[in-house]
Amino acid sequence: MSAGAEVRGLLVVYTGHGKGKTTAALGMVFRALGRGMRVTVVQFIKGKWKTGERLFAERLCAGFGAPPPPHPPPEGGGGGGGL
Numbered sequence: 889m890s891a892g893a894e895v896r897g898l899l900v901v902y903t904g905h906g907k908g909k910t911t912a913a914l915g916m917v918f919r920a921l922g923r924g925m926r927v928t929v930v931q932f933i934k935g936k937w938k939t940g941e942r943l944f945a946e947r948l949c950a951g952f953g954a955p956p957p958p959h960p961p962p963e964g965g966g967g968g969g970g971l
Contacts, residue, residue: 900913900916910931910939
Protein backbone atom coordinates (compact mmCIF):
# COMPACT_ATOMS: atom_id res chain seq x y z
CA MET A 889 0.00 0.00 0.00
CA SER A 890 1.29 3.43 -0.85
CA ALA A 891 2.14 5.98 1.82
CA GLY A 892 -0.91 7.96 2.90
CA ALA A 893 -3.38 5.47 1.45
CA GLU A 894 -6.60 5.12 3.41
CA VAL A 895 -7.09 1.75 5.13
CA ARG A 896 -10.70 0.61 5.11
CA GLY A 897 -12.54 -2.30 6.65
CA LEU A 898 -15.23 -4.46 5.15
CA LEU A 899 -18.48 -5.61 6.73
CA VAL A 900 -20.22 -8.59 5.13
CA VAL A 901 -23.64 -9.77 6.35
CA TYR A 902 -25.14 -13.08 5.27
CA THR A 903 -28.90 -13.46 5.81
CA GLY A 904 -31.77 -15.58 4.56
CA HIS A 905 -33.46 -18.92 4.96
CA GLY A 906 -31.82 -22.23 4.26
CA LYS A 907 -28.25 -23.38 4.33
CA GLY A 908 -24.94 -21.97 3.10
CA LYS A 909 -24.55 -18.73 5.04
CA THR A 910 -21.99 -20.02 7.55
CA THR A 911 -20.12 -21.93 4.83
CA ALA A 912 -19.85 -18.78 2.70
CA ALA A 913 -18.78 -16.64 5.65
CA LEU A 914 -16.12 -19.10 6.84
CA GLY A 915 -14.77 -19.40 3.30
CA MET A 916 -14.25 -15.64 3.22
CA VAL A 917 -12.72 -15.71 6.72
CA PHE A 918 -10.18 -18.39 5.77
CA ARG A 919 -9.21 -16.56 2.56
CA ALA A 920 -8.69 -13.30 4.49
CA LEU A 921 -6.69 -15.03 7.24
CA GLY A 922 -4.56 -16.68 4.56
CA ARG A 923 -3.70 -13.19 3.28
CA GLY A 924 -2.71 -11.98 6.75
CA MET A 925 -5.80 -9.85 7.32
CA ARG A 926 -7.48 -9.36 10.69
CA VAL A 927 -10.92 -10.94 10.93
CA THR A 928 -13.81 -10.78 13.38
CA VAL A 929 -16.82 -13.06 13.18
CA VAL A 930 -20.13 -12.37 14.90
CA GLN A 931 -22.74 -15.09 14.67
CA PHE A 932 -26.17 -14.87 16.27
CA ILE A 933 -27.41 -18.27 17.46
CA LYS A 934 -30.82 -18.79 19.02
CA GLY A 935 -30.45 -20.65 22.31
CA LYS A 936 -27.32 -22.24 23.73
CA TRP A 937 -26.29 -24.33 20.76
CA LYS A 938 -22.75 -25.67 20.53
CA THR A 939 -22.27 -25.61 16.75
CA GLY A 940 -19.59 -27.68 15.06
CA GLU A 941 -17.97 -24.50 13.75
CA ARG A 942 -17.65 -23.13 17.26
CA LEU A 943 -16.28 -26.39 18.69
CA PHE A 944 -13.64 -26.48 15.95
CA ALA A 945 -12.70 -22.81 16.38
CA GLU A 946 -12.36 -23.25 20.16
CA ARG A 947 -9.82 -26.02 19.55
CA LEU A 948 -8.03 -24.05 16.84
CA CYS A 949 -7.88 -20.59 18.43
CA ALA A 950 -7.06 -19.82 22.05
CA GLY A 951 -9.50 -17.26 23.41
CA PHE A 952 -12.14 -17.90 20.77
CA GLY A 953 -15.53 -16.69 21.93
CA ALA A 954 -14.11 -14.23 24.45
CA PRO A 955 -15.39 -10.67 24.22
CA PRO A 956 -13.01 -8.35 22.37
CA PRO A 957 -10.77 -6.03 24.38
CA PRO A 958 -12.07 -2.47 24.84
CA HIS A 959 -11.02 0.13 22.30
CA PRO A 960 -8.29 2.50 23.48
CA PRO A 961 -9.48 6.06 24.14
CA PRO A 962 -9.02 8.48 21.24
CA GLU A 963 -5.85 10.55 21.17
CA GLY A 964 -6.17 13.87 22.95
CA GLY A 965 -8.46 12.58 25.70
CA GLY A 966 -11.55 12.18 23.54
CA GLY A 967 -12.83 15.74 23.89
CA GLY A 968 -16.54 16.18 23.48
CA GLY A 969 -17.24 16.77 27.16
CA GLY A 970 -19.60 14.79 29.36
CA LEU A 971 -23.30 14.09 29.20
